[in-house]
Amino acid sequence: MPTFEFYSSSKVLNENRIFLRDLKQRYYHAGLESVGRDIHEVAYFLKKEIEILKPDRVVFVGCSMGGFAAILFASLVGFGEVIAFCPQTFISPWLRFRHGDNRWRGHVIRTYGISLFKSKAWNLRPLVAKAKGRLKLSIYVCSKNSLDCIHAKHLAGLPNVQIYTFPKGGHFIAKYLKKEGYLPAILAGTYVHTTEV
Numbered sequence: 281m282p283t284f285e286f287y288s289s290s291k292v293l294n295e296n297r298i299f300l301r302d303l304k305q306r307y308y309h310a311g312l313e314s315v316g317r318d319i320h321e322v323a324y325f326l327k328k329e330i331e332i333l334k335p336d337r338v339v340f341v342g343c344s345m346g347g348f349a350a351i352l353f354a355s356l357v358g359f360g361e362v363i364a365f366c367p368q369t370f371i372s373p374w375l376r377f378r379h380g381d382n383r384w385r386g387h388v389i390r391t392y393g394i395s396l397f398k399s400k401a402w403n404l405r406p407l408v409a410k411a412k413g414r415l416k417l418s419i420y421v422c423s424k425n426s427l428d429c430i431h432a433k434h435l436a437g438l439p440n441v442q443i444y445t446f447p448k449g450g451h452f453i454a455k456y457l458k459k460e461g462y463l464p465a466i467l468a469g470t471y472v473h474t475t476e477v
Contacts, residue, residue, distance in 0.1 A: 296333050298326065300349065305387045307371055308349050309395035320399055323356035330357070339363060341467065343454045345387070347419075348404065351435075354415050355407035362417040363466060365454040366428040369435050372402035379430050405434055413439035420457065420466070422449040444473045 300322070304310045311317040315325045330338055338360035342350035347367025354360045370376070371388050392402075401407055408415065417435065421428040423445040432443045449456030457463045465471035 295337070296335060298329055300353075302345065302349070304390075304394075305345065306391045306394050307345060307368075307387070308352065309391050309398075309400060318395075318398055319352060319356065319401060323353050326353055327357045337361070337469070339467070339469070342367065344368065344451065345384075351404050351408065351417065352401055354417075355404065355411050356401075358411060359414045360416075361469065362415060363420075364417065365420045365457070366422070366425065366451050367419060367431060369405065369431045370403045375403060375434075379427065381427050381430070383427065405438070408435055408438050408441065415440060417441045418466075419443045420446070420453050422446055422451070422453050422456070424448075425450050425453075428453075 300308075300312060300315075302308050302310070302312065308319055308322060311319070312322055316322040338357075339362070340350035340354040340360055341363045342348070343365040345368065347364035348369070348371075350362050350364050351367055351369065354362045368384075371391060373392070376382070376388070395402075408417065417438075417440060419432045419435065419442070421432045421443065423429065424447065428451060429445070435441045436443060446453060446456065454463070457466060462471060
């Protein structure tokens with residue numbers, strides 16, 4: 281099980297931080313212990329915490345499945361910025377079949393099982409569209425990772441969705457951006473992307 285992603289990188293921000301980790305790796309559909317039993321209860325928890333903290337800026341950050349979670353919970357909360365690195369934007373059987381995405385098959389199948397008969401979000405595009413521009417999404421992918429690009433483009437054309445591509449990094453684009461020194465500016469919201477770096 282990976283440790284909290286972005287823990288050390290987030291120290292560049294002088295802000296309150298809430299870290300979530302899906303120990304069951306079910307795309308957060310199994311809920312989180314002591315937080316909520318499903319995606320809606322987790323989103324409710326986050327919304328209440330945000331109301332208590334009253335921050336000037338709310339940013340949801342994640343990579344891969346964590347990127348899925350960042351987009352999911354920002355959409356369910358209904359506001360904020362999203363910084364997502366190589367996120368999955370769908371896990372629906374049809375979309376995965378259509379695009380030939382067989383990655384993380386075990387995690388995805390177990391997510392289907394846990395969420396089959398309850399509220400689910402196997403496709404994030406409708407949720408982001410429902411937010412009607414109240415979100416700002418920045419998605420970072422490597423242009424040479426075709427499946428990551430497909431997932432990013434799945435949200436293309438929606439209000440306030442920006443996709444940034446880089447020629448290196450693969451599915452570990454966040455590590456590449458950290459190594460190249462871009463990550464602090466990206467997390468702080470000050471990074472300016474003009475072309476592929």
